[in-house]
Amino acid sequence: MSEQNSVAFVATESIPPSPPPANQTGVVKWLRENLFSNWQSSLLTLVSLYLIYVILSTFLPWVLNGVWTTSSLTECREVLEGRFGACFSVLTERWNQLLFGFNYPSDQYWRPTLAFVFMLIAIAPVLFFDLPRKMLAFTVAYPFVAFWLIWGGTIMAPIVAFLGCAAAAFVFGAYGKNNFALGFIGAIVAAFAVWIIGTMLIPDGANEGAWLEHVPSRDLGGFMLNMMLGVTCVSLSIPLGIALALGRQSNMPLIKGMCVIFIEFVRGVPLITLLFVASVMLSYFFPPDANVDLFVRVVIMMTLFSAAYVAEVIRGGLAALPKGQYEAADSLGLDYPQAMRLIILPQALKISIPGIVNVAVGLFKDTTLVSVISLFDLVGMIRGPILGGSAEWNGVYWELWGFAALLFFVVCYGISQYSQWLERRLATDHH
Amino acid sequence: MSELAIEREIDRSKMQVSDEVAIQISGMNKWYGSFHVLRDINLTVNRGERIVIAGPSGSGKSTLIRCLNALEEHQQGQIIVDGTELTSDLKNIDKIRSEVGMCFQHFNLFPHLTILENCTLAPIWVRKVPKKEAEERAMHFLEKVKIPDQAHKYPGMLSGGQQQRVAIARSLCMMPRIMLFDEPTSALDPEMIKEVLDTMIELAEEGMTMLCVTHEMGFARQVANRVIFMADGQIVEQNEPEEFFNNPQSERTQQFLSQILGH
Numbered sequence: 001m002s003e004q005n006s007v008a009f010v011a012t013e014s015i016p017p018s019p020p021p022a023n024q025t026g027v028v029k030w031l032r033e034n035l036f037s038n039w040q041s042s043l044l045t046l047v048s049l050y051l052i053y054v055i056l057s058t059f060l061p062w063v064l065n066g067v068w069t070t071s072s073l074t075e076c077r078e079v080l081e082g083r084f085g086a087c088f089s090v091l092t093e094r095w096n097q098l099l100f101g102f103n104y105p106s107d108q109y110w111r112p113t114l115a116f117v118f119m120l121i122a123i124a125p126v127l128f129f130d131l132p133r134k135m136l137a138f139t140v141a142y143p144f145v146a147f148w149l150i151w152g153g154t155i156m157a158p159i160v161a162f163l164g165c166a167a168a169a170f171v172f173g174a175y176g177k178n179n180f181a182l183g184f185i186g187a188i189v190a191a192f193a194v195w196i197i198g199t200m201l202i203p204d205g206a207n208e209g210a211w212l213e214h215v216p217s218r219d220l221g222g223f224m225l226n227m228m229l230g231v232t233c234v235s236l237s238i239p240l241g242i243a244l245a246l247g248r249q250s251n252m253p254l255i256k257g258m259c260v261i262f263i264e265f266v267r268g269v270p271l272i273t274l275l276f277v278a279s280v281m282l283s284y285f286f287p288p289d290a291n292v293d294l295f296v297r298v299v300i301m302m303t304l305f306s307a308a309y310v311a312e313v314i315r316g317g318l319a320a321l322p323k324g325q326y327e328a329a330d331s332l333g334l335d336y337p338q339a340m341r342l343i344i345l346p347q348a349l350k351i352s353i354p355g356i357v358n359v360a361v362g363l364f365k366d367t368t369l370v371s372v373i374s375l376f377d378l379v380g381m382i383r384g385p386i387l388g389g390s391a392e393w394n395g396v397y398w399e400l401w402g403f404a405a406l407l408f409f410v411v412c413y414g415i416s417q418y419s420q421w422l423e424r425r426l427a428t429d430h431h
Numbered sequence: 432m433s434e435l436a437i438e439r440e441i442d443r444s445k446m447q448v449s450d451e452v453a454i455q456i457s458g459m460n461k462w463y464g465s466f467h468v469l470r471d472i473n474l475t476v477n478r479g480e481r482i483v484i485a486g487p488s489g490s491g492k493s494t495l496i497r498c499l500n501a502l503e504e505h506q507q508g509q510i511i512v513d514g515t516e517l518t519s520d521l522k523n524i525d526k527i528r529s530e531v532g533m534c535f536q537h538f539n540l541f542p543h544l545t546i547l548e549n550c551t552l553a554p555i556w557v558r559k560v561p562k563k564e565a566e567e568r569a570m571h572f573l574e575k576v577k578i579p580d581q582a583h584k585y586p587g588m589l590s591g592g593q594q595q596r597v598a599i600a601r602s603l604c605m606m607p608r609i610m611l612f613d614e615p616t617s618a619l620d621p622e623m624i625k626e627v628l629d630t631m632i633e634l635a636e637e638g639m640t641m642l643c644v645t646h647e648m649g650f651a652r653q654v655a656n657r658v659i660f661m662a663d664g665q666i667v668e669q670n671e672p673e674e675f676f677n678n679p680q681s682e683r684t685q686q687f688l689s690q691i692l693g694h
Contacts (some may be wrong), residue, residue, distance in 0.1 A: 428542055
């Protein structure tokens with residue numbers, strides 16, 4: 001008895017770890033736990049199953065009976081003979097128009113296709129940083145290659161564009177280390193100097209008889225236009241957004257004020273307004289004889305728009321970092337650009353990934369808004385020439401809009417999956 | 432706060448204080464808004480001194496050492512660190528920061544970099560040391576703080592004590608001439624305090640000039656050559672540790688010591 005009442009206790013052996021009870025697995029157990037745990041959830045399961053059955057029993061025959069080879073909706077109806085089925089022929093017959101628009105010269109379709117393939121190669125080392133860093137050289141060259149492939153014309157144009165960027169990089173590298181402002185402004189001046197001189201050197205009419213036939217921006221269209229706008233605007237708006245977010249944190253009142261006003265203004269205005277400004281009014285802001293390309297104007301507006309959103313997302317990431325990170329970087333003697341580049345931004349951007357991806361996905365889908373300023377992107381093509389403008393396909397709504405939705409879904413889902421992979425890959429807190 | 436027994440014999444013979452001045456603070460004042468947080472601080476630290484700054488919370492002791500590497504700005508008076516006066520000139524500030532190492536209460540390791548990268552980052556970017564040499568140096572100091580085998584892990588995978596020792600190694604990789612410690616053991620479990628203090632003792636034995644804000648009075652007694660007591664933003668009393676603990680002069684000091692050594 002005395003032993004039982006004693007408070008003293010000494011463990012005589014350590015308890016070995018043991019596996020959990022074995023009855024935690026098995027299909028039947030899973031079903032019972034997740035689908036039929038009580039009568040309410042059993043009922044819900046049955047109702048859900050019925051709904052899935054109803055949807056599939058309508059949708060599957062529609063897809064499986066689909067007609068792929070006719071040349072008009074009336075033909076489709078004849079082939080179907082009253083059966084319930086889709087008329088996918090519109091996709092096969094208008095495939096090139098859906099992808100490239102209706103004005104892009106059809107013998108030149110290989111050019112945007114090649115640019116697309118190159119794009120996959122160019123963004124690979126940016127997205128997957130385990131790939132060899134040397135591939136980045138191609139990424140640097142890609143914008144100019146793609147520009148030449150898609151628009152064609154004289155090869156001098158992309159070369160001048162490249163030389164301007166190279167001059168800017170050179171000037172910034174030479175002066176930016178000691179004096180950031182001097183290097184930054186010098187870089188912009190150098191770039192414009194090269195561009196202006198270069199443009200003057202290109203003779204008028206150099207586009208005629210060029211090796212690649214020149215295609216004006218008005219002739220671009222289809223899903224290609226959405227991809228071009230999406231890729232360009234997303235990749236430009238992220239660096240601009242970072243700069244705006246850092247500017248908003250700046251101690252210098254002028255820079256801070258400019259960034260705040262810009263962000264608040266752009267966020268307070270609908271994108272569609274900005275697009276109308278781009279198509280109608282923006283030319284008032286350029287010199288009278290400057291004929292700035294509509295595509296460039298749209299890119300400027302969409303980039304500014306999404307940069308403001310990206311800036312706010314990144315500001316959230318910056319605010320989430322503990323103050324100690326700034327102090328540790330400072331106390332080691334890192335200067336501001338080093339501290340930002342090596343310590344603060346890698347962590348802030350990591351926190352901001354979901355938000356940035358959200359903006360990127362939103363922007364990519366918003367590229368369809370250019371159809372209202374009469375650019376013929378995928379939506380513009382479907383609304384205009386295919387559904388409205390042709391007697392053959394008037395009335396094939398489900399197939400066309402379904403196809404458009406599918407294309408956008410594939411790209412957006414891909415972006416979303418990539419961002420989740422990136423978050424896992426960058427997680428260093430727990431292993 | 433318990434007094435932590437430091438078991439091993441401490442070699443005071445190498446802890447020589449030279450006549451050379453490392454830090455000179457004269458007539459320094461600092462305000463947070465209208466709150467006068469540091470009041471007329473005058474302090475001279477010679478090379479090789481080990482100074483412990485103690486005092487109740489809110490007395491300005493952390494603020495004082497954070498002024499020494501310009502993490503906080505002072506508004507009045509003069510601070511000369513290692514021969515360079517601290518002004519608002521960014522060049523001077525960066526120079527001083529690269530000569531003065533600092534350890535924080537919450538370690539502030541960079542969570543996105545491995546231990547080794549944490550240690551090599553500043554030497555590579557600030558001191559322009561070649562990567563290989565920086566890594567060798569980092570491994571040398573990681574061995575010194577006894578965690579070379581963790582070099583390729585991330586900070587989040589280490590215990591608090593290990594993280595603080597990495598933070599010390601990270602500072603040492605910059606070959607600082609002065610080390611500042613801002614409550615380096617306050618966020619640690621008792622078991623881990625000892626390993627960090629041991630590392631700090633080793634540093635002291637090598638003749639490093641150290642300023643420590645700490646509540647570890649055992650450490651102060653055995654390692655420091657001077658204890659500074661601060662209250663309400665001013666230096667109330669400073670003395671050699673023996674005298675400071677056994678024969679405190681001001682009433683405020685007596686009260687503080689009776690509170691922290693009382694149980």
